Amino acid sequence: MPVQTIASTASVELGPAAALSCRECGERFDLGPIFACTSCFGPLEIAYELPQGDPEELRRRIEAGPESIWRYAPLLPVPADVAGKPNLNPGFTKLVKADNLARELGVTGELFVKDDSGNPTHSFKDRVVAIAVEAARAFGFTTLSCSSTGNLAGAVGAAAARAGLRSCVFIPHDLEQGKVVMAAVYGGELVGIEGNYDAVNRFCSELIGDPLGEGWGFVNVNLRPYYAEGSKTLAYEICEQLGWRLPDQIVIPIASGSQLTKIDKGLQELIALGLVEDRPYKIFGAQAEGCSPVSAAFKAGHDVVRPVKPDTIAKSLAIGNPADGPYVLDIARRTGGAVEDVTDEQIVDAIKLLARTEGIFAETAGGVTVGVTRKLIEAGVLDPSLTTVVLNTGDGLKTLDAVAPTTGPTATIRPSLDAFRDAGLAL
């Protein structure tokens, strides 16, 4: 007997979301807390009835909206009055024109960093969780849960606190201290699982099929079709902030691959709605060498991804069995992009480079995208004369461990001018 459906889906009001559709075989399902196709196990995604009519009018409506992801509510699976409900109002983060970094990397075109460390819990996860909270409310769930590499745990804890829901989140037991504290401080249950992220994910998948997990909304499992749509808002914001135009090249980190596929979906929607001019763009995926199953498959010309056991400092990207990997490969190839990886040492160098040139302290995932950007420019794969956007999806304060061993005070001296002069610090 199914245990997950606890609210009638007939009355579900989630804006333009019309149904769920299997990405593999196209079978359609009513909106509900389900995530896999009953015919082929393929991932379900939202099918929309998007607004028709004058693009200029839609553009004006968006521009008059709140400075958060809710300005795009007409394009998201959320109720029309979402902005008035208690949530964290994430999004509309800065798109930083990174001229200093551009000079350093030899970029002659425009280089931007989409800095999602500015979200309420300092990572892009606030975007996806905000959408999942609305789905949880619609389906009558009272507990919000997730399997997490760290950032998601904090985002779920905070969003649940604000929305008045119970939370219980699961993380690998060996995460960075910053992420553990950030996940725990919001007062929900935080459970360390003895294993890596893939083991945590497996545990949650089993919990969800058991009466023990009845009434639970797992944002990235049974609410995943809704949750994943939140990443589309990165595409919307980048284009709006560029003056309603597509960038030529985007560099996106890959963990499960969901974010990259949804950014592509968002760009395609903007084109279909006439909100941006239809012109070619290239999508580049970035991984850490210690967890690079998608990059390896891209380079080998494969269209399926062989799972790996992760070993990298970029723990927020350490998903060895990326569910959306095959779609990432399709998108990188379709758009003429690529998937590349960098070593842990290159990640740390890139974190410092971004901090030194633009005053942005990125978490390790940001080191991965900046590092891969540098590598792709040097290899002649990424065109330095075009408009390029690099994503930073989280705050460096969460992954201090990565840079702490090689970063510290220039000198420690006695409080005297002589000591200052003797240390060679006077300019």
Add this chain to the structure above:
Amino acid sequence: MSVNVRIPTILRTYTGGQSEVAAEGATLSEVIADLEKNHTGIAARVLDDEGKLRRFVNVYVNDDDVRFEQGLDTVTPDGAGISIIPAVAGG
């Protein structure tokens, strides 16, 4: 070899709602064939037209993902616990 197979929610229509069923087989392939005998239709949900594991299905024998082992040829020792789980995205 007798093993226990955990059935995900979306396949329980084939097992009369049961979340765990017993099956026989010395390899995963044989276990799936035995499941099919008692729960007709279930194999076509787990395997594609070429008889390979569908790409969005993860199968574990005890704690090991069979993609790290020998896939459908993975040995299933007597008393083993087998889990069939839809792939999920993360973060």
